[in-house]
Amino acid sequence: MSYEIRNIQIFVDSIALAAGGAPEKTVFIYDDSPSGSTLKGTNRASTAVYPGLFVRWEVNAIDTQAPIWISGISFGSKHEETLCAAEGASSDPMTAALQPARITPRRTPWLFTWEGIVPVCVPANVGYPYVIHLSAGYRGGKSYDVEGPQLIWPVYYPAPASDGSPDGAAIEPVEEVIHAK
DSSP states (O other): OOOOOOOOOOOOOOHHHHHTOOEEEEEEEEEEESOOOBBTTTTTTTEEOOTTTTOOOOOOOOSSSSSEEEEEEEEEEEEEEESSSOOSSSHHHHHHEEEEESSSOOOOOGOOOEEOOOTTOOOOOOOOOOOOOEEEEEEOEEEEEEEEEEEBBOOOOOOOOOOOOOOOOOOHHHHHHHOOO
């Protein structure tokens, strides 16, 4: 059995960010989704996912002299509740299950990737926002929060059927035909 992995690459102009640049001009998010993702290359990217999909985040500094890394990812924006948080829970299941993949020694956090599995509670066609918490500098002296990206489970619906009439009027819904007498 093979598992699909959605890779999300975060490119950061760490020098411009440290100089006070806005995330809209310094953070660029891409993913390897074959379809359904939108706003790739911006800090507001919507990555197409589905429940149970394994997701991996990795950050890359455009200027390697200024290391930057993901110090955390939390779901739900700072201004709203998460979609999947259980009543009374302190965080939703994606945030709770998310963890860095410690594939390198602790001294090099900029080489970490972050991984998680999309929870089954993600509703279709609704954005699941998250905040990327970045740290910069060799001792992690600066931190930045990037709000705006989201995961989304796009479910596509077929176009309305046409009865072939020249004006292109759609066929009446079945429930209306059944109730008409």
